[in-house]
Amino acid sequence: xxxxxxxxxxxxxxxPGAAARPAxxxxxxxxxxxxxxxxxxxxxxxxxxxxxxxxxLVIQNAESERIYALKTFDxxxxxxxxxxxxxxxxxRTRAQLQALAEERExxxxxxxxxxxxxxxxxxxxxxxxMGIMQANPKKAAEIVADATASxxxxxxxxxxxxxxxxxxxxKGEDLRSQIEKTVQAAGNQGMSFTVDIxxxxxxxxxxxxxxxxxxxxxxxxSNATRHAxxxxxxxxxxxxxxxxxxxxxxxxxxxxxxxVNARGLGLHHIDARARKMGATAxxxxxxxQGTRIVVKLGRTR
Amino acid sequence: xxxxxxxxxxxxxxxxPATVVLSLYIAGDTxxxxxxxxxxxxxxxxxxxxxxxxxxxxxxxxxxxxxxxxILALPTLVRQLPQPIRKIxxxxxxxxxxxxxLGIESTK
Numbered sequence: 474x475x476x477x478x479x480x481x482x483x484x485x486x487x488x489p490g491a492a493a494r495p496a497x498x499x500x501x502x503x504x505x506x507x508x509x510x511x512x513x514x515x516x517x518x519x520x521x522x523x524x525x526x527x528x529x530l531v532i533q534n535a536e537s538e539r540i541y542a543l544k545t546f547d548x549x550x551x552x553x554x555x556x557x558x559x560x561x562x563x564x565r566t567r568a569q570l571q572a573l574a575e576e577r578e579x580x581x582x583x584x585x586x587x588x589x590x591x592x593x594x595x596x597x598x599x600x601x602x603m604g605i606m607q608a609n610p611k612k613a614a615e616i617v618a619d620a621t622a623s624x625x626x627x628x629x630x631x632x633x634x635x636x637x638x639x640x641x642x643x644k645g646e647d648l649r650s651q652i653e654k655t656v657q658a659a660g661n662q663g664m665s666f667t668v669d670i671x672x673x674x675x676x677x678x679x680x681x682x683x684x685x686x687x688x689x690x691x692x693x694x695s696n697a698t699r700h701a702x703x704x705x706x707x708x709x710x711x712x713x714x715x716x717x718x719x720x721x722x723x724x725x726x727x728x729x730x731x732x733v734n735a736r737g738l739g740l741h742h743i744d745a746r747a748r749k750m751g752a753t754a755x756x757x758x759x760x761x762q763g764t765r766i767v768v769k770l771g772r773t774r
Numbered sequence: 775x776x777x778x779x780x781x782x783x784x785x786x787x788x789x790x791p792a793t794v795v796l797s798l799y800i801a802g803d804t805x806x807x808x809x810x811x812x813x814x815x816x817x818x819x820x821x822x823x824x825x826x827x828x829x830x831x832x833x834x835x836x837x838x839x840x841x842x843x844x845i846l847a848l849p850t851l852v853r854q855l856p857q858p859i860r861k862i863x864x865x866x867x868x869x870x871x872x873x874x875x876l877g878i879e880s881t882k
Contacts, residue, residue: 515846
């Protein structure tokens with residue numbers, strides 16, 4: 474009789490939210506509205522702001538709550554936009570600084586590969602001149618005249634640095650004639666170079682690329698005369714399957730390529746110039762085996 | 775019969791519909807807050823059949839009350855009961871969204 478009932482239980486009061494929570498189970502009935510992807514409060518707030526349904530925002534901190542009308546919020550956004558603009562400006566300045574640094578690097582290269590090489594060549598020629606002055610004064614006079622002309626070219630180059638004009642292959646001359654001039658200067662040192670330049674390879678180069686190629690060739694030829702004690706060498710510029718290939722080789726005493734210290738500033742500049750025009754430079758050498766420098770430039774104009 | 779009195783599993787249990795307790799937070803008397811209150815009244819009359827209480831809280835008068843429900847934007851409607859608490863931000867012009875947000879099944 475008085476046995477307490479354990480079953481049957483109370484009416485459901487335990488879960489007040491249960492009845493009002495419609496579609497939380499995995500099995501939503503066919504009549505229920507389509508389930509929405511749950512959104513965070515922040516997302517819902519943003520959506521409402523975008524829909525123009527919000528009057529004000531509440532900013533809470535430990536001590537107080539402040540109500541900011543959206544007009545104020547607009548002002549905040551404007552401030553943010555101004556800050557972003559300042560960021561853009563700063564990035565632009567940084568890019569300009571970077572461009573300046575590159576320009577300076579280029580000037581150094583041009584100085585080294587252009588002016589210094591030219592002056593060096595003049596010096597070598599004059600040195601050669603000393604040896605033949607008595608035996609062949611006529612030839613000596615020619616060499617001196619050449620040297621004077623070369624020096625005036627160097628002065629022109631230096632002026633171009635001062636005025637900020639980029640170094641370029643002189644008007645009315647092309648890569649071939651410039652390389653031949655360089656080779657001729659080397660010839661005065663008793664070194665014979667053969668030059669093999671393909672017309673189509675020259676045409677494939679932009680003027681900037683041609684200038685880089687010329688400076689690389691100059692550097693390589695100058696190395697062959699100054700350091701390698703070479704007797705003969707070869708300069709070639711060819712295209713093979715759209716790849717322009719500059720090759721300068723000599724039969725000089727060579728060096729250990731792996732000894733990084735042996736790679737003087739000149740080889741460093743060859744690398745840098747090649748990279749700059751998107752080409753690769755490869756130096757092959759070994760003691761008493763001569764030196765070969767190959768620069769390959771793919772996909773030209 | 776016996777099937778009807780049988781305890782329904784989990785959340786689908788049918789019980790006497792609980793009163794829905796709502797707080798509408800607003801920032802003064804603005805077109806948006808007025809529209810929110812009108813929309814809310816309309817929805818409650820249509821769908822809640824008298825089982826609701828609405829409290830309007832103007833935070834311009836007492837900003838500290840925002841703390842109770844961590845209100846971020848105004849107007850915001852908070853369903854306090856039945857649990858869990860739910861919030862709907864904006865002028866409540868999208869009836870379907872309000873119904874879903876409040877967990878009310880629309881009566882056809």
